[in-house]
Amino acid sequence: MTTTIATRWDKDIPGPSLLPILGELPMLLRFAFNPLAALEGLHDTYGDIVRIKSGKDPAIIVFHPAYNREILRDPSIFHSYNLDFLPIPFPRNSSLGRVMNSMPFLNGEKHNDHRTYLLPYFHRNFVTRFHDTCVDVTKKKLDSWKDGQEVDLRSEMEQLAMWLATKPILGLDPEKDGETIGRQLEHSMKLLFSPFTLLLPYNIPGLPFHRLLKSAERLEHAVREAIERRTARGSYGEDILSALIQLHEQHPERVSEADLVSQTIMFRGGYSPNGMTLYWTIFLLSQHAEALKNVLDELAQVLRGESPTPEQLEILPQLEGAIKEAMRLFPAGILTARYSMEPFELGPYRLPKGMWILLSAYITQRIPEIFPDPYRFLPGRWSSIHPSAYEFMVFSAGPRYCIGSSLAMMQLKIALSMILQRYTLTLKPGAVVDCEGLNAIRPKNGLPMLVNSYNSPSRNVPFKGNVHKIVDFNPSI
Numbered sequence: 001m002t003t004t005i006a007t008r009w010d011k012d013i014p015g016p017s018l019l020p021i022l023g024e025l026p027m028l029l030r031f032a033f034n035p036l037a038a039l040e041g042l043h044d045t046y047g048d049i050v051r052i053k054s055g056k057d058p059a060i061i062v063f064h065p066a067y068n069r070e071i072l073r074d075p076s077i078f079h080s081y082n083l084d085f086l087p088i089p090f091p092r093n094s095s096l097g098r099v100m101n102s103m104p105f106l107n108g109e110k111h112n113d114h115r116t117y118l119l120p121y122f123h124r125n126f127v128t129r130f131h132d133t134c135v136d137v138t139k140k141k142l143d144s145w146k147d148g149q150e151v152d153l154r155s156e157m158e159q160l161a162m163w164l165a166t167k168p169i170l171g172l173d174p175e176k177d178g179e180t181i182g183r184q185l186e187h188s189m190k191l192l193f194s195p196f197t198l199l200l201p202y203n204i205p206g207l208p209f210h211r212l213l214k215s216a217e218r219l220e221h222a223v224r225e226a227i228e229r230r231t232a233r234g235s236y237g238e239d240i241l242s243a244l245i246q247l248h249e250q251h252p253e254r255v256s257e258a259d260l261v262s263q264t265i266m267f268r269g270g271y272s273p274n275g276m277t278l279y280w281t282i283f284l285l286s287q288h289a290e291a292l293k294n295v296l297d298e299l300a301q302v303l304r305g306e307s308p309t310p311e312q313l314e315i316l317p318q319l320e321g322a323i324k325e326a327m328r329l330f331p332a333g334i335l336t337a338r339y340s341m342e343p344f345e346l347g348p349y350r351l352p353k354g355m356w357i358l359l360s361a362y363i364t365q366r367i368p369e370i371f372p373d374p375y376r377f378l379p380g381r382w383s384s385i386h387p388s389a390y391e392f393m394v395f396s397a398g399p400r401y402c403i404g405s406s407l408a409m410m411q412l413k414i415a416l417s418m419i420l421q422r423y424t425l426t427l428k429p430g431a432v433v434d435c436e437g438l439n440a441i442r443p444k445n446g447l448p449m450l451v452n453s454y455n456s457p458s459r460n461v462p463f464k465g466n467v468h469k470i471v472d473f474n475p476s477i
């Protein structure tokens with residue numbers, strides 16, 4: 001990158017030309033209908049930095065790790081997006097305002113204070129306290145499957161991920177409490193991410209925005225009930241909610257009652273990406289016989305059919321490679337956003353305050369110079385590559401990297417090692433795997449898989465669906 005500072009960024013940064021009258025609408029529609037193709041198109045056509053909007057609410061999108069680093073390492077200039085930055089009149093003093101204010105949406109001093117306080121509870125050594133509860137809930141899920149049964153792997157893993165997250169985050173009963181809050185959360189999020197909700201943001205009965213406000217009220221009610229139950233016990237545990245309640249009791253000026261509600265919503269960060277990683281890893285392994293064999297041989301050698309101990313989780317490189325590869329191909333979010341609070345320089349450009357900057361893990365993690373054959377699922381690559389966090393961005397990078405990454409890796413390795421040692425999962429013949437989602441890539445019609453006892457012969461099942469655009473399942477070599 002040069003050191004010359006270009007001041008006419010809106011002329012100098014390449015990007016699609018706007019159509020008269022329609023403006024950015026065609027690009028937005030392309031993005032709404034096929035976000036992955038839209039991102040790939042922008043990168044292929046314009047390169048590592050693209051102007052997507054000038055004028056009011058200017059926006060760029062960056063793909064290069066050097067740009068990712070510049071943006072993610074300085075949260076004082078680049079704030080995380082939240083309701084304040086959206087051009088929609090979200091009622092602040094409402095259930096929706098409170099539930100949309102958990103740690104990923106906080107900025108400045110408050111974010112720093114809450115994150116610093118919670119960091120020790122997410123430390124790699126601390127989270128092993130939840131090892132046994134993760135084994136227990138996984139065993140419960142596996143006991144519920146029968147040899148020869150068909151399951152929708154998407155919904156099964158989403159449920160397991162909710163169970164896995166409940167004890168460490170809420171300290172409550174996984175099935176009763178965790179699932180109740182999780183289901184209500186999913187209902188609210190579905191409404192929030194519907195284009196119709198955002199296009200018609202009016203609190204009028206019958207409109208989706210009204211339904212969203214009502215759904216957020218029910219969610220807040222469920223969360224407050226969980227907090228009350230946790231408080232009523234009188235003794236606190238080692239979970240995140242207990243830690244927050246204790247801070248609230250000692251320093252209400254640091255964590256208010258509303259903050260307690262908001263921070264409890266980080267429960268979703270604890271289960272949603274884990275669920276996705278669980279089902280995509282199993283699906284990808286089921287279609288890659290050699291990679292599956294490598295993982296199974298490793299599990300047989302290290303675990304010998306037993307559930308893993310915390311120490312054994314550290315010596316499963318084949319399994320870890322498969323998980324990382326699934327997260328690389330299907331990152332929890334294809335985009336993340338920041339908002340500039342000051343004018344800033346990025347490469348050769350001088351850019352204004354009040355700009356949206358989008359970063360795309362999906363595209364960065366497919367740069368062939370970093371990940372050769374980027375569309376292939378190659379878990380073995382992880383024994384020889386060591387990308388930086390600005391290149392492999394699944395947990396983001398910089399001072400706001402995912403606080404739950406150690407917990408997530410522990411949970412994923414426990415659950416996957418137990419599932420793969422107990423059952424062989426095969427895609428149901430005739431299945432169509434089509435993906436949907438604006439930011440998270442999920443199988444639209446679920447993932448129908450056949451469950452057979454371990455050691456049944458595994459086989460790749462030919463299938464159709466747009467997932468073939470995300471992963472190259474049939475390399476022609």
Ligand code: HEM
Nearest residue numbers: 103104269270273274332336394395396400402403404408
């Ligand atoms: C496979 C599992 C996971 C993935 C892929 C993942 C991914 C991410 C990413 C990409 C971010 C940054 C978002 C941004 O920069 O805008 C993030 C932040 C965060 N994650 Fe995770 N996450 C996972 C599991 C967890 C778990 C188990 C928790 C536990 C509660 C958690 C809690 C959080 C929180 C609180 C933040 C906000 C951090 C901050 O703003 O300082 N995540 N996660």
